[in-house]
Amino acid sequence: MCFEKVIRELGGVILSRGPKLCNFVDWRGFKVVYKRYASLYFCMCIDQDDNELEVLEIIHHFVEILDRYFGSVCELDLIFNFHKAYYILDELLLAGELQESSKKTVARLIAAQVFCLMEPCCFNGFTFQ
């Protein structure tokens, strides 16, 4: 299934839901856990038997990390820095599983990466910390 179709379908399902409803919807035999922050929706698709609340808090954990990184994150930060959102996500989730639950550690790793990107020649045996 292509990316666009997924977004379109999920958009239809989730955007039509009112504000006071639960954060879970059934979708194509899976469950989608979503949470709205201002005008942004964060969604994760999980198996029927996964722990929904755990996933809901992964989303919040991610948002808190974004918030700490950008300093009160807003939609525009994510649009213009979508690449950063990607590599922050890569530090948080891998293979669909939570990789790191310490915000401090994630922040440290992101900072190190940014540092790497600044250095013109950081590649030979360079280790960060």
Place this chain on the structure above:
Amino acid sequence: MAMHGMRGLSIFISDVRNCHNKEQERSRVDKELGNIRNRFKKEKGLTPYDKKKYVWKMLYIYMLGYDVDFGHMEAVSLISAPKYPEKQVGYIVTSCLLNENHDFLRLAINTVRNDIIGRNETSQCLSLTLVGNIGGREFAESLAPDVQKLILSSSCRPLVRKKAALCLLRLFRKNPDVVNVEGWADRMAQLLDERDLGVLTASMSLLVSLVSNNHEAYWVCLPKCVKILERIARNQDVPQEYTYYGIPSPWLQVKTMRALQYFPTIEDPNTRRTLFEVLQRILMGTDVVKNVNKNNASHAVLFEALALVMHLDAEKEMLSQCVALLGKFIAVREPNIRYLGLENMTRMLIVADVQEIIKRHQAQIITSLKDPDISICRRALDLLYGMCDVTNAKDIVEELLQYLSSADFTMREELSLKAAILAEKFAPDLSWYVDVILQLIEKAGDFISDDIWFRVVQFVTNNDDLQPYAAAKAKEYLDKPAVHEKMVKVCAYILGEYSHLLARRPGCSPKEIFSIIHEKLPTVRTTTIPILLSAYAKILMHTQPPDQVLKNQIWAIFTKYESCIDAEIQQRAVEYFALSQKGAALMDILAEMPKFPERQSSLIKKAEDTEGDTAEQSAIKLRAQQQPSNALVVTDQRPANGAPPPVSVGHLSVVKAPNMNDTEDHNSTEQAPSQENGNISKVDPQPPSADLLSDLLGPLAIEAPPGAAVQYEHNAAPGLDGGPDAVDGLAIVPVAVETNTIQPIVNIAERFRALCLKDSGVLYEDPYIQIGIKAEWRAHHGRLVLFLGNKNTSPLISVQALILPPAHLKMELSLVPDAIPPRAQVQCPLEVVNLQPSRDIAVLDFSYKFGTDMVNVKLRLPAVLNKFLQPISVSAEEFFPQWRSLAGPPLKLQEVVRGVRPMALPEMANLLHSFGLMISQGLDPNPNNLVASTTFSSEKTHGMLCLVRIETDPADRTQLRMTLASGDPTLTFELKEFIKEQLVSIPTVHQAAPPALPAAPPTPQIPPNDPAALLAGLLS
């Protein structure tokens, strides 16, 4: 910063954002794509910075939902850039744009591998992330060993090791057959000692995946998991940064409890006690607090603890505690908690005997059914469906009916299907069932699948005392204005068949019934008209003495439709008109429909089919599979409701053949005109339509899979000393040739038996056709080719082949041609996937026509359990630890089998060998015993080792003791029953009393290190 300085990208994003409409956006994007394409084409002069910028732009465009069908190569090539910024872009964009099956990924494997094994930590992280997100089979093949090394490497820092653990998880989850995790139990145990909580969390995720696949290898990790849980839950030694809103790493707690759910039980009393103390504290000590996130996190832990308690068969007291908690949750306002309360109550129904306590919450659950949140409604519906039984069915079904008119449209189909199933399963009386279905059709006709009304027709047909009631009800509904078309169908059908039973009631004369039905004709579509025509023909037939006015009226209708453009309607009109002129013949041909064979409700099957599969077998599902299926049990008991005992499938043909003869016998003089229309369809007496009938009598006509029937025989006569003719015994199975006029010229049972042992041969043969089979088996996949050979000089027509697969096989038959030319052979490949262990057998429902002879046979297909066995030789060093670790039921089962076909030991060894079991000589010191091993492949179990030990008694060859062990309870049971079936001769004569029970084979006293002692001490 390099990233910050990417002005081009920012400008592009601003441009897109400033577009006023979608068209403008598209043209801006197209312009950019054209620009990028041009720049990529003349690659010279493209700086790394440019390349990076364009690739990011591509990703942005892709995120907006546009196709980006070029530039993948450029993204992949950045992976091998020497500098980190380019490399990073390459990795991120590649893992977003490509999926695991993309060809370009192959080009990157070498670079990725070099990055993984290289000493640069940052590149290691990038490459592990890529593989962990999109790694496919080839990555698993070439990289898994390197990734495994990294996880355990003492020189790697936590950030690399946790990525490596999750990367391996991905590779293993996707291709468990490629990743070698032999001996990983010890390494996992070592990983569980990890102090870094990030690494530990990742390792725990990996463990969940590994134990879900094969828990018995990981027993050694169980006490460690309990220790970790205890430590974290008590907040001992958890760094501040790993507490989340005051809760010590909720994710790690959840994962640990998830891993524990894959172990069938916890035997060590100390470990068990510790675990229960922790769980008790979680259950009792979780309070509702104001902060949403803290609440969510603590309840995530709580719900996982609930699941674990349910899994562990806790004492009744603790379970009631759980139900009480859930009862509290389903009454709270907070929607997430209410949702989860309902969901977990439903799960609880599967695993524990708490139905009675849950019933107390029925009123509350019904309130949730009417919640404005459809997610909550769905869970409430699931729960009501699960908790329904004979005592509350009436209340629940009535609630569902009532809710139906106001329910969300997307829920109505499911709602009506579930109401129909419950009404069928738990009907206190059948008239209530009819009421429910008719109400369903009235309230939600658009959402009612045909299966639902087919099913009510079956019930009415099969229950004589229900027929007058159903007819009266049908009349009542048709009397109403604006009736749904489905209602017209079912009522017309019932009135056509049974309205004559009402004839004496006021307003129910044939004429009146006819006009009630006929009033609806202008409102229905062409697909319904045939049913109405059949009803008219039947009413006409039942009108005794004949009513000339009615006859003329109906004939006028037939005459009108004789020129109808719809072939089905036209044919019926012509035929009914001709038939109704025949007097007595009409009676035979339009006689009441025969009873339907009993079978599993197609509705229940449908409901089961819609339950989606997920890649990883959940603990709950595994557990549920060990429980008997309610649905099947209940439908099997249906005859108790007053229906006649199950009729054999052969009944089908009774409908067709005899009438044909009758027509010829009685009306040979009038035969000529009717033959003009082709006598094949002419004499087809099945109202209302052939399609409908084949739906009603369709693929489910075989009620019990043959395997189950065999098992039933065993249960009915345990330990019987049967006759020696096992082949005859197998023929008891209901699936066989029907009462066709054409008889097979081979012994079908024998052919099937032979094909169970070899992979090619003749499955069926009669004077006209030969069906051969050739099969190839690889792990859990099979490919069969059916060879359909026409032996004659004229074609075989109306050839139809239908596979009736049992639930555990996925089978796909390629298109079978409608006709086989003279002397030709056609090949029809059939793909088989084995999902899980089961002895049920697939059936080929095959029919063809030769001249006027219609032949229909049901043939068992040799896609049987032993085809998925692969002999494997196991040394004593491997055998005994395995044997010991599979400690008892349900993984290890033992049974004393009596009534064994007497055979010498080598003969038995040969027999076992022929089914794919490898006999290990010398493993068992007792020469009278056989020890064998094999692997069984299915989608669920993958290749799973099975160990078998058979102890024979040289003094009495008709009995033996058999012990089976494997990592999957279903597999152990099925394989045990399977071997038993092969060894035992099936009793053909029931004896009054079983023979005196002989003593079990002696188990002599042997020192504890002796292999025989190890083998014997099985089920302690």
